[in-house]
Amino acid sequence: MKFGVVVFPGSSCEADCYYIIDQILQEPVSYLWHAEQDLRGVDCLIIPGGYAYGNYLRAGAIASNSPIMEKVIAFGKKGGLILGICNGFQILTEAGLLPGALIKNRSLRFQCENTLLRVEQTNTPFTSTYTQHEVIKIPIAHEEGAYVADKETLERLEKEGRIVFRYCNEQGEITPETNPNGALNNIAGIINEQGNILGMMPHPERCAEAILGGEDGERIFSSLLAWWQGGAGR
Amino acid sequence: MFKAIITITFKKSILDPQGNAVHKALKSLGYEDVEDVRMGKHVEILLRGDEPQEAETKIKEMCSNLLVNPVIEEYQVELVEVEV
Numbered sequence: 001m002k003f004g005v006v007v008f009p010g011s012s013c014e015a016d017c018y019y020i021i022d023q024i025l026q027e028p029v030s031y032l033w034h035a036e037q038d039l040r041g042v043d044c045l046i047i048p049g050g051y052a053y054g055n056y057l058r059a060g061a062i063a064s065n066s067p068i069m070e071k072v073i074a075f076g077k078k079g080g081l082i083l084g085i086c087n088g089f090q091i092l093t094e095a096g097l098l099p100g101a102l103i104k105n106r107s108l109r110f111q112c113e114n115t116l117l118r119v120e121q122t123n124t125p126f127t128s129t130y131t132q133h134e135v136i137k138i139p140i141a142h143e144e145g146a147y148v149a150d151k152e153t154l155e156r157l158e159k160e161g162r163i164v165f166r167y168c169n170e171q172g173e174i175t176p177e178t179n180p181n182g183a184l185n186n187i188a189g190i191i192n193e194q195g196n197i198l199g200m201m202p203h204p205e206r207c208a209e210a211i212l213g214g215e216d217g218e219r220i221f222s223s224l225l226a227w228w229q230g231g232a233g234r
Numbered sequence: 235m236f237k238a239i240i241t242i243t244f245k246k247s248i249l250d251p252q253g254n255a256v257h258k259a260l261k262s263l264g265y266e267d268v269e270d271v272r273m274g275k276h277v278e279i280l281l282r283g284d285e286p287q288e289a290e291t292k293i294k295e296m297c298s299n300l301l302v303n304p305v306i307e308e309y310q311v312e313l314v315e316v317e318v
Contacts, residue, residue: 058303099305101306103244104252105251107251146251148248148306150247
């Protein structure tokens with residue numbers, strides 16, 4: 001399964017994503033520079049975290065208009081797998097591939113901490129190796145991570161089961177206290193209608209190896225591989 | 235030549251945490267009669283051309299293509315003719 005990690009000026013988590021695919025999944029992976037317009041035949045795109053274009057104007061706004069995005073949008077609309085992490089999630093909402101937007105944290109601060117997430121959906125290419133309602137630990141590192149959307153969009157996401165991760169406590173309870181940033185309905189990650197594009201604020205690539213203090217994030221990547229090997233790629 | 239002055243603010247339905255923080259700070263300074271504070275962005279664009287209608291259309295296009303995110307923001311444009 002061929003992976004591509006899109007790199008913008010100001011991306012900062014691309015090497016971690018590359019490492020996970022190359023060393024842990026042991027699958028082919030390449031960097032895709034934002035000014036290119038060739039996705040090199042990859043099967044899955046990762047839009048990594050960071051501060052693309054300094055997040056000037058709005059987080060992800062300028063990156064979502066860079067040359068490679070035209071191809072990324074076409075790839076996503078055709079059903080290609082895209083994982084957007086943190087700034088990548090912001091870029092995907094700005095590009096219109098995912099609904100809603102991410103605004104400044106309720107605290108007005110950059111927050112870097114572990115969060116507990118409840119896996120709300122396991123019937124996606126990104127989460128098939130988790131169990132339904134499993135509580136996992138994945139860190140966040142963002143200043144603009146509060147997910148917002150209009151009432152209709154939010155109702156639709158809830159009704160269609162497109163909220164994939166929610167911030168919770170150890171018991172898996174979703175409460176205002178377990179919400180680190182003020183995201184509506186404690187949303188940490190959502191998927192598009194077709195089910196091929198996932199955006200999430202927490203960083204799975206930062207906890208994909210025991211030596212890093214946790215392996216819960218690794219299963220996002222191994223889910224993708226399992227899904228692909230299960231026949232989706234043929 | 236035109237100068238477009240664009241004011242971008244969060245929609246009323248979007249919580250504005252920066253505005254709330256400034257509101258609190260003003261209250262703590264004793265300005266008890268402050269009812270609400272909304273923060274926003276101010277953008278000035280110098281645009282070549284001499285057709286005001288055309289300039290306005292272009293500015294609105296720029297707003298919808300890049301400057302404003304309609305999911306969370308709304309905007310107002312003031313267009314003034316300036317000397318080259």
